[in-house]
Amino acid sequence: MEAEKWGRRIRAYRKLKGYTQEGFSKELGVSVSILGEIERGNRLPAEDLVERIAHSLKISIEDLKPRD
Numbered sequence: 456m457e458a459e460k461w462g463r464r465i466r467a468y469r470k471l472k473g474y475t476q477e478g479f480s481k482e483l484g485v486s487v488s489i490l491g492e493i494e495r496g497n498r499l500p501a502e503d504l505v506e507r508i509a510h511s512l513k514i515s516i517e518d519l520k521p522r523d
Contacts, residue, residue, distance in 0.1 A: 459496030460521030461505075466494040468512050468519065482511050 469479050480490040483504065492498040500508065509516045 457521070458493075458499045461500060462494045462496040464519055464521055465500070465508060468508075468514060469494075472512050479511070483507050 469476070474482070476490055476494070477487050480487045483490070484507075485504065489498070493500050493504075505516060505519065509519050512519070
């Protein structure tokens, strides 16, 4: 459940900023399949990856965190 919330928010912000999955995964230094698994909610992002995602999207980690 938690992974799904993270995935939805990451996907929404990625699309909002105009990134494709392929382009964003390259910027983050992860494979497209890992990013896809995270966005589908099959995998929780590691803490260091959350930091890189927030930095790349120019948002705070607080903004990226799922709301309860």
